[in-house]
Amino acid sequence: xxxxxxxxxxxxxxxxYGDNKILQGVSMTLNPGEVVALLGAxxxxxxxxxxxxxGLEQPxxxxxxxxxxxxxxxxxxxxxxxxxxxxxxxxxxxxLWPHRSVFDNIAYGLRLRGVPASEIDSRVNLALTNxxxxxxxxxxxxxxxxxxxxxxxxxxxxxxxxxxxxxxEPLSNLDAKLREEARAWLRELIVRLGLSALVVTHDQTxxxxxxxxxxxxxxxxxxQQGTPEELYNRPQTQFTAEFMGSNNHLSGRVAQxxxxxxxxxxxxxxxxxxxRGALKTGDAATGIIRLERTRIANGAxxxxxxxxxxxxxxxxxxxxxLFKLGAMRLRCYGTxxxxxxxxxCYLELPQDDFWVxxxxxxxxxxxx
Amino acid sequence: MPLGAWKWLALAIxxxxxxFTIVVPISGIALRAFVEQWGEGINLGDVLTLANFRQVFxxxxxxxxxxxxxxIGTIGGGLAVACYTAIGLAGHRQQGGVARVLDxxxxxxxxxxxxxxxxAFLWIFLFVPGLKELRNTVFSVWLAYTVVWLAYGLRLISSALLxxxxxxxxxxxxxxxxxxxxxxxxTLPLIRFGLLASWLLVFMIFExxxxxxxxxxxQGTEVIGSMLVSLWGAGAIDQVAALSLINIALVAVGLxxxxxxxxxxxx
Numbered sequence: 252x253x254x255x256x257x258x259x260x261x262x263x264x265x266x267x268y269g270d271n272k273i274l275q276g277v278s279m280t281l282n283p284g285e286v287v288a289l290l291g292a293x294x295x296x297x298x299x300x301x302x303x304x305x306g307l308e309q310p311x312x313x314x315x316x317x318x319x320x321x322x323x324x325x326x327x328x329x330x331x332x333x334x335x336x337x338x339x340x341x342x343x344x345x346x347l348w349p350h351r352s353v354f355d356n357i358a359y360g361l362r363l364r365g366v367p368a369s370e371i372d373s374r375v376n377l378a379l380t381n382x383x384x385x386x387x388x389x390x391x392x393x394x395x396x397x398x399x400x401x402x403x404x405x406x407x408x409x410x411x412x413x414x415x416x417x418x419x420e421p422l423s424n425l426d427a428k429l430r431e432e433a434r435a436w437l438r439e440l441i442v443r444l445g446l447s448a449l450v451v452t453h454d455q456t457x458x459x460x461x462x463x464x465x466x467x468x469x470x471x472x473x474x475q476q477g478t479p480e481e482l483y484n485r486p487q488t489q490f491t492a493e494f495m496g497s498n499n500h501l502s503g504r505v506a507q508x509x510x511x512x513x514x515x516x517x518x519x520x521x522x523x524x525x526x527r528g529a530l531k532t533g534d535a536a537t538g539i540i541r542l543e544r545t546r547i548a549n550g551a552x553x554x555x556x557x558x559x560x561x562x563x564x565x566x567x568x569x570x571x572x573l574f575k576l577g578a579m580r581l582r583c584y585g586t587x588x589x590x591x592x593x594x595x596c597y598l599e600l601p602q603d604d605f606w607v608x609x610x611x612x613x614x615x616x617x618x619x
Numbered sequence: 620m621p622l623g624a625w626k627w628l629a630l631a632i633x634x635x636x637x638x639f640t641i642v643v644p645i646s647g648i649a650l651r652a653f654v655e656q657w658g659e660g661i662n663l664g665d666v667l668t669l670a671n672f673r674q675v676f677x678x679x680x681x682x683x684x685x686x687x688x689x690x691i692g693t694i695g696g697g698l699a700v701a702c703y704t705a706i707g708l709a710g711h712r713q714q715g716g717v718a719r720v721l722d723x724x725x726x727x728x729x730x731x732x733x734x735x736x737x738x739a740f741l742w743i744f745l746f747v748p749g750l751k752e753l754r755n756t757v758f759s760v761w762l763a764y765t766v767v768w769l770a771y772g773l774r775l776i777s778s779a780l781l782x783x784x785x786x787x788x789x790x791x792x793x794x795x796x797x798x799x800x801x802x803x804x805x806t807l808p809l810i811r812f813g814l815l816a817s818w819l820l821v822f823m824i825f826e827x828x829x830x831x832x833x834x835x836x837x838q839g840t841e842v843i844g845s846m847l848v849s850l851w852g853a854g855a856i857d858q859v860a861a862l863s864l865i866n867i868a869l870v871a872v873g874l875x876x877x878x879x880x881x882x883x884x885x886x
Contacts, residue, residue, distance in 0.1 A: 307789055333792040340793040346786035350808045359804075360794040407794070 257318025258282055259415050264313035273299045275471040286441055286448045288458035291468035297451045301417050305340050306333035317414050339408030343420040345400045347392035353403050354388040360411040378406040398429055418450045434460050455495050489608035492539045499581045501538040505530055513607040518577050522554050524605035535610040544604035545583035548597040555599045560587050651860035671861035684841035687757045696822040699765040707776035708802050729770035733830030736767045741834040755839040763831045779813025819877045826870045
């Protein structure tokens with residue numbers, strides 16, 4: 252499938268329903284052949300942004316363009332109708348037309364474009380083959396499994412070669428086991444066909460696995476954007492840090508600052524960490540470290556905590572342990588090494604992986 | 620909910636209700652249609668007759684009433700549903716003032732008693748040029764019925780439209796279908812069963828409607844309903860009973876045929 256090489260650009264997009272501001276100035280770029288994930292909790296505006304690009308929502312301000320084509324321009328009153336935008340959209344519910352066969356579902360976009368019947372035949376069949384749906388052409392949607400329906404929905408959105416494919420939570424309707432396989436399959440398909448895709452998801456693992464770039468949205472604004480590695484390893488805000496992985500949290504006060512490092516102090520413990528954002532001595536702060544970066548140590552040392560082992564949980568591929576330090580709970584993977592026959596263990600929190608964020612007035616921690 | 624022994628009482632109440640509201644009136648009409656007269660001291664076996672029906676079929680206006688009623692219910696009902704669908708689609712997924720005003724506007728004819736609406740239509744057909752010529756055709760009755768039952772018909776259509784997930788239509792728009800194409804190729808095919816059920820319900824209403832047709836009653840515009848009112852006024856009880864039974868039979872046959880061909884009133 253050949254792709255017209257054009258870039259999707261969204262500039263300063265605003266959208267509101269009444270007084271409810273859904274998008275508050277979002278800008279982003281999607282380069283040809285790139286997959287961008289719109290990540291966020293529910294209500295963050297990610298689906299609204301996707302639907303605005305598709306033309307299904309009416310923004311109040313900003314600009315959306317693909318290459319030289321302006322889809323929306325609030326300043327000049329340009330708003331291209333949905334059907335003229337030539338985009339492919341995969342709905343969360345798949346939205347297959349129940350009265351049409353798989354073949355007719357996929358062929359509809361081509362028929363609307365006046366493609367000759369013989370070419371429709373060959374292109375739909377190619378799409379069916381590409382998506383592993385070969386034998387299902389004459390079935391009706393309700394005769395398909397969830398995974399097959401998803402493939403039909405994707406085939407339907409791809410068959411007329413849109414410059415950008417939009418996907419709204421494409422995997423969320425599949426059950427957990429199938430989802431991981433579908434994720435790998437979808438990533439392979441996108442790479443193999445060289446698609447430009449904008450994918451909405453609320454699952455950070457899914458976002459990281461499928462995309463080249465992630466836009467993390469929080470309450471209608473972009474919290475941080477970058478490659479999956481950047482967001483996971485170098486979060487700029489506590490929100491990003493919390494959203495992107497499983498973490499241990501330690502609340503305390505900054506006791507000392509030294510070249511980009513902060514000494515976080517709590518009841519009976521002090522740890523050096525990498526300072527994030529504006530911090531000064533005496534500030535309340537939160538230290539965050541990924542579970543997998545928290546290490547079990549075999550004795551006292553730098554940046555180590557003496558904690559009490561509460562319990563261990565067997566997860567199959569690894570073991571997760573729960574430790575107690577005062578009122579705080581810490582988790583980490585591995586085999587605990589109890590100190591001198593007791594239940595106390597030492598945990599090491601490497602300085603570079605222990606991020607110290609200024610405690611926000613009202614921390615909006617996502618449920619991860 | 621288990622009622623225990625009380626279920627027999629409940630059953631008896633339901634049975635009694637059905638007897639008094641359906642069995643007694645209908646069998647009464649049926650009986651009256653087949654006798655010359657009834658009353659105390661008359662042996663019904665002696666007065667059995669088919670003369671009432673012969674009388675009905677001898678009068679050309681009453682035959683026309685039967686044919687007109689049948690046509691208004693079937694073809695007219697279908698056309699009315701088509702009109703309601705067109706209006707329903709025009710307001711479908713439209714937000715804002717016009718759609719809401721339309722919503723209330725269509726309620727007005729329903730708020731007016733059928734008799735008054737019929738009178739209004741009589742005047743329209745008497746005085747409006749272009750419509751005057753249609754005064755003596757069954758079209759005038761059909762138009763009056765369709766307008767009077769507009770609100771009800773639109774409710775039927777909009778409840779069918781509400782069953783469609785918006786994303787099915789959005790998917791068609793994104794694929795490149797204009798608003799008209801979305802309606803023709805997605806919305807309408809998806810509500811086809813709802814439309815058939817609406818047709819059946821409108822058929823039954825149009826078969827039984829009488830008040831709207833009373834003032835419009837004239838040569839060519841006879842329907843059973845208005846004919847019954849007029850015959851009762853003239854004291855022709857025999858024919859009222861016979862015509863009523865024919866009316867009931869028309870509704871029953873229509874209903875049976877529709878259900879036989881798979882129209883479902885409840886999805």
